[in-house]
Amino acid sequence: QPQYKMRIQTAVPSSSIYFDLLKKFGDRIEKMSGGRLKTEVLPDGAVVPAFEILDAVDKGIVEAGYAWTHYWSGKHPAAGIFSNPMAGAGVGLDQLSHIAWLFEGGGYDLYKKFYAEVLKVNVEPFFVQPMGPDPLGWFKNPIKNLEDFKKLKYRSPPGITGEIFKEMGVSAVAMPGGEIVPAAQRGVIDAAEWIGPADDLNLGLHTVWKNYYLQGLHQSTDVGEVLINKKFWDKLPKDIQEIIRGAAMASMTETYTYNVYKNALAVKLLREKHGVAIHDTPKDIYAAFVKATNTVLDRYAAKDPFFKQVLDSQRQFAQVVVPYWTKILDLYAGLGNAALDTGAVKK
Amino acid sequence: MSPEVLGFVALATLFVAIFIGFPIAFTLIAVALAFGYIAIGDLVLHLMTLQVFSVMRDPTLASVPFFLFMGFLLEQSGLMERLFRGVELLLANVRGSLYLAVLVTATIFAAATGIVGSSVTLLGVMAAPAMMKSGYDVKMSAGAIAAGGTLGILIPPSVMLIVMGPVVGVPTTHLFAAAVFPGLLLAGLYIAYALIRSFINPRLGPPLPPEERAENFGIVLKELVFGIAPVVVVILATLGVILAGIATPTDAGAVGAFAVFTLTVLYRRMSWQRLKTAVYSTLEVSSMILLLVAASNFFGAVFSRLGSATFIAESLLNLQFSPTIMLILILLIIFILGWPLEWVPIVLIVVPILLPLVEQLGIDKIWFSTLVAVCLQTAWLSPPVALSAYFLKGVVPEWELKDIYAGMLQFMGLQVLGLVILMLVPALATWLPAKLF
Amino acid sequence: MATPPPTLLKAIRILDGVSLWSGKIVGWLILPMVLSLVYEVGARYLFNAPTVWAYDMTFMLYGSFFMLGAAYTLYRKGHIRTDFFYMNWSVRRQGLVDAVCYVLFFFPGLTAFLVVSWDFFWVSFERGERIVTSPWMPIVYPFKATMPLATLLLLLQGFSELLKSVYAALRGEWL
Ligand code: NA
Numbered sequence: 001q002p003q004y005k006m007r008i009q010t011a012v013p014s015s016s017i018y019f020d021l022l023k024k025f026g027d028r029i030e031k032m033s034g035g036r037l038k039t040e041v042l043p044d045g046a047v048v049p050a051f052e053i054l055d056a057v058d059k060g061i062v063e064a065g066y067a068w069t070h071y072w073s074g075k076h077p078a079a080g081i082f083s084n085p086m087a088g089a090g091v092g093l094d095q096l097s098h099i100a101w102l103f104e105g106g107g108y109d110l111y112k113k114f115y116a117e118v119l120k121v122n123v124e125p126f127f128v129q130p131m132g133p134d135p136l137g138w139f140k141n142p143i144k145n146l147e148d149f150k151k152l153k154y155r156s157p158p159g160i161t162g163e164i165f166k167e168m169g170v171s172a173v174a175m176p177g178g179e180i181v182p183a184a185q186r187g188v189i190d191a192a193e194w195i196g197p198a199d200d201l202n203l204g205l206h207t208v209w210k211n212y213y214l215q216g217l218h219q220s221t222d223v224g225e226v227l228i229n230k231k232f233w234d235k236l237p238k239d240i241q242e243i244i245r246g247a248a249m250a251s252m253t254e255t256y257t258y259n260v261y262k263n264a265l266a267v268k269l270l271r272e273k274h275g276v277a278i279h280d281t282p283k284d285i286y287a288a289f290v291k292a293t294n295t296v297l298d299r300y301a302a303k304d305p306f307f308k309q310v311l312d313s314q315r316q317f318a319q320v321v322v323p324y325w326t327k328i329l330d331l332y333a334g335l336g337n338a339a340l341d342t343g344a345v346k347k
Numbered sequence: 348m349s350p351e352v353l354g355f356v357a358l359a360t361l362f363v364a365i366f367i368g369f370p371i372a373f374t375l376i377a378v379a380l381a382f383g384y385i386a387i388g389d390l391v392l393h394l395m396t397l398q399v400f401s402v403m404r405d406p407t408l409a410s411v412p413f414f415l416f417m418g419f420l421l422e423q424s425g426l427m428e429r430l431f432r433g434v435e436l437l438l439a440n441v442r443g444s445l446y447l448a449v450l451v452t453a454t455i456f457a458a459a460t461g462i463v464g465s466s467v468t469l470l471g472v473m474a475a476p477a478m479m480k481s482g483y484d485v486k487m488s489a490g491a492i493a494a495g496g497t498l499g500i501l502i503p504p505s506v507m508l509i510v511m512g513p514v515v516g517v518p519t520t521h522l523f524a525a526a527v528f529p530g531l532l533l534a535g536l537y538i539a540y541a542l543i544r545s546f547i548n549p550r551l552g553p554p555l556p557p558e559e560r561a562e563n564f565g566i567v568l569k570e571l572v573f574g575i576a577p578v579v580v581v582i583l584a585t586l587g588v589i590l591a592g593i594a595t596p597t598d599a600g601a602v603g604a605f606a607v608f609t610l611t612v613l614y615r616r617m618s619w620q621r622l623k624t625a626v627y628s629t630l631e632v633s634s635m636i637l638l639l640v641a642a643s644n645f646f647g648a649v650f651s652r653l654g655s656a657t658f659i660a661e662s663l664l665n666l667q668f669s670p671t672i673m674l675i676l677i678l679l680i681i682f683i684l685g686w687p688l689e690w691v692p693i694v695l696i697v698v699p700i701l702l703p704l705v706e707q708l709g710i711d712k713i714w715f716s717t718l719v720a721v722c723l724q725t726a727w728l729s730p731p732v733a734l735s736a737y738f739l740k741g742v743v744p745e746w747e748l749k750d751i752y753a754g755m756l757q758f759m760g761l762q763v764l765g766l767v768i769l770m771l772v773p774a775l776a777t778w779l780p781a782k783l784f
Numbered sequence: 785m786a787t788p789p790p791t792l793l794k795a796i797r798i799l800d801g802v803s804l805w806s807g808k809i810v811g812w813l814i815l816p817m818v819l820s821l822v823y824e825v826g827a828r829y830l831f832n833a834p835t836v837w838a839y840d841m842t843f844m845l846y847g848s849f850f851m852l853g854a855a856y857t858l859y860r861k862g863h864i865r866t867d868f869f870y871m872n873w874s875v876r877r878q879g880l881v882d883a884v885c886y887v888l889f890f891f892p893g894l895t896a897f898l899v900v901s902w903d904f905f906w907v908s909f910e911r912g913e914r915i916v917t918s919p920w921m922p923i924v925y926p927f928k929a930t931m932p933l934a935t936l937l938l939l940l941q942g943f944s945e946l947l948k949s950v951y952a953a954l955r956g957e958w959l
């Protein structure tokens with residue numbers, strides 16, 4: 001029987017929890033295929049750096065890549081709203097209802113269309129890791145409201161997200177992960193967001209700043225993707241293709257649970273061992289962020305028909321889902337808070 | 348032939364091909380293209396495009412032209428020669444005083460920048476003319492500059508440690524703290540070596556001949572205050588803003604170049620001709636350095652793609668020895684791989700594979716990372732594939748490459764000594780981070 | 785010794801002239817590189833008003849600077865060689881080795897690279913690609929265009945060097 005080997009060039013360092021999860025994804029494929037498809041997961045920069053991954057997979061330099069669609073928003077703005085429709089597309093989708101849009105609301109079809117017809121690249125795309133939300137991040141001093149936030153220099157993700165912060169009046173700067181800690185030490189920035197508690201712990205921002213805001217709106221949802229070179233994909237036998245589809249679905253659940261636990265452990269460690277204070281994001285930031293998001297997204301939708309098609313699809317889906325789902329989220333928030341308030345769970 | 352074996356043949360070919368004498372950047376590209384083509388066909392060309400482009404948009408490397416421009420402006424104005432001359436006047440009796448000046452400058456510079464290219468070239472431009480004029484030994488002069496320059500990648504800030512932090516899962520801040528004393532230890536070893544050897548053999552670093560010495564201390568003082576102080580102030584201010592955490596090295600490089608330009612105009616040492624010379628020299632040397640970096644990254648990427656590094660590291664996992672022997676073996680492999688390769692593929696490919704083994708053996712990760720960092724710093728000094736030597740040759744064409752190599756080999760010996768000390772005294776790396784965090 | 789053929793001299797003069805002039809133009813990019821970053825540092829630290837464009841401007845100029853300068857550097861013999869055997873060889877032998885290396889090491893790879901990097905630029909141009917890591921989000925294809933352009937300039941200068949080395953191999957004299 002023919003043997004296949006799939007190298008996955010990722011956009012994360014080997015110590016990231018998402019790197020671990022990809023290895024689990026790869027192991028599962030190897031086992032399910034009875035060893036016919038071998039996988040190798042490569043850290044950021046091993047063959048190419050993060051922002052070159054799509055081009056590398058398209059050309060076949062590596063058989064597969066791992067990143068987030070918003071990494072390609074320089075090639076087309078709609079890339080930004082597949083993995084990370086900011087503030088739940090400005091219509092309040094949470095991570096689970098966003099995935100519901102992907103699977104039940106026509107999102108996945110648009111996603112495939114995006115690569116095949118809009119970018120015209122040779123990739124077979126899969127969503128594998130729902131990892132939202134990204135924390136609002138680390139702050140030198142606590143903030144009470146939006147006005148406090150506006151006085152700071154803040155490291156935000158680049159692209160449309162950065163534009164939304166600008167629209168709100170926050171002076172956002174973009175810089176690669178490796179520069180965040182040195183810049184924080186030098187006072188070049190006063191606040192910064194990175195990925196999530198577990199990965200932030202590795203970056204070491206807690207050694208510089210002690211104020212941590214877990215509730216971020218800019219990447220309230222975020223889904224990692226695996227891109228497979230189309231030529232390589234087409235050569236795979238039908239059953240192995242189905243195995244990859246199944247492993248991708250399995251990885252969705254696995255990430256969801258892994259994320260909850262690993263991040264919770266990291267938060268516990270940050271609080272108890274490193275003296276980090278966890279704050280709630282001030283409420284006036286929510287409204288301002290949603291407003292700025294809709295302004296910026298509308299601006300893009302006016303310029304590009306495909307962007308509009310994706311955004312409209314998300315907004316229509318939200319009209320159905322958000323009224324119901326928000327009630328359910330209130331249930332869980334209420335339940336958790338009751339457990340904390342009654343002392344059933346220690347704060 | 349399996350791709351892994353092909354990788355080793357590529358390394359061997361590179362060792363031989365580099366001696367043919369064709370420009371090294373093009374030799375690297377040709378060897379990488381040829382072997383990459385055998386393994387992955389014309390995909391290798393796309394890999395080259397992506398690698399070159401990632402060097403073209405690397406903000407850290409952008410400081411290279413700035414520091415070079417600053418150096419060439421100082422050289423053209425003659426201010427730098429005056430500075431090193433001043434040090435010699437001050438330390439007229441000390442044999443090898445310029446080595447001391449170069450290595451102290453290198454250490455300060457290392458604490459300001461995170462890469463090797465800018466340190467080696469700036470030191471070369473600034474110090475080599477003075478060393479040649481004073482009849483210093485070419486080999487030891489070249490060795491001191493090349494080795495001093497590589498401290499830039501060990502003493503924080505360091506791009507290598509910034510990349511290594513997420514790989515080993517230790518915050519970069521801890522690695523920075525861990526590298527401080529080993530960096531100073533190496534700087535101390537270099538200085539002691541250069542001064543002791545000059546003391547024993549004055550021809551290596553002759554003291555100023557009596558007829559050139561200042562008649563009294565007043566003249567020295569006057570020269571120091573009027574001739575040298577402004578230059579020192581500008582240079583220290585440039586490095587100071589980086590050290591104080593006000594600006595990034597790239598920012599400071601640009602501001603420093605601007606300040607030096609202003610200073611040379613104020614000293615009336617600037618002319619149209621001198622500016623043109625500085626501009627064209629900056630272009631020529633920047634192109635040489637950065638094309639080499641791109642070519643060497645490309646070679647490393649092909650080597651990674653062939654899987655040879657993975658193969659070596661995985662073979663090591665199957666061995667059963669005591670932790671100490673395993674650690675020595677691991678470092679030996681990293682040292683040997685660093686000979687032909689630069690640090691990037693080693694940090695990204697080899698280290699993650701060996702890391703579970705290191706953890707299983709109960710070796711402290713901060714100490715391990717620091718040992719790896721010192722090993723990889725040595726890679727810049729290991730001929731024949733030694734970028735540090737090429738950078739230096741580019742700014743000091745008068746020095747022959749074989750002399751530069753001979754000088755570097757002496758300092759490589761000191762690196763090994765430093766590594767042994769660090770192995771025997773782990774606290775050199777682990778004490779400061781434990782104290783600080 | 786016979787005088788070199790005038791057409792050969794003319795060809796070399798023209799090719800060298802292209803590289804020389806490209807260097808004389810590209811070299812001055814160092815000034816806007818320095819000035820835009822100095823402006824940024826001033827605006828940021830003195831007036832707390834960072835620009836969105838200065839960093840991208842500097843970094844794109846930096847990448848173009850060293851790539852487009854590669855041909856000039858080749859003309860100036862600035863790309864370092866490991867010369868300790870080379871320098872002891874006769875001129876004829878140096879010329880022969882160089883000519884063979886240009887034919888085997890230089891032209892095939894760089895010609896292919898010209899095609900591929902042109903394609904890299906063209907795809908970016910057709911998409912109107914922008915830099916996503918920047919708040920300014922400038923278009924990136926003019927910057928990507930410097931790659932094929934720099935390669936073309938290198939190939940031209942390489943041809944001049946090939947002519948010089950063939951002449952050296954045949955006549956034992958460098959032009
Ligand atoms: Na440094």
Ligand code: NA
Pocket residue numbers: 685686687688725726727728729730731732733734
């Ligand atoms: Na080396």
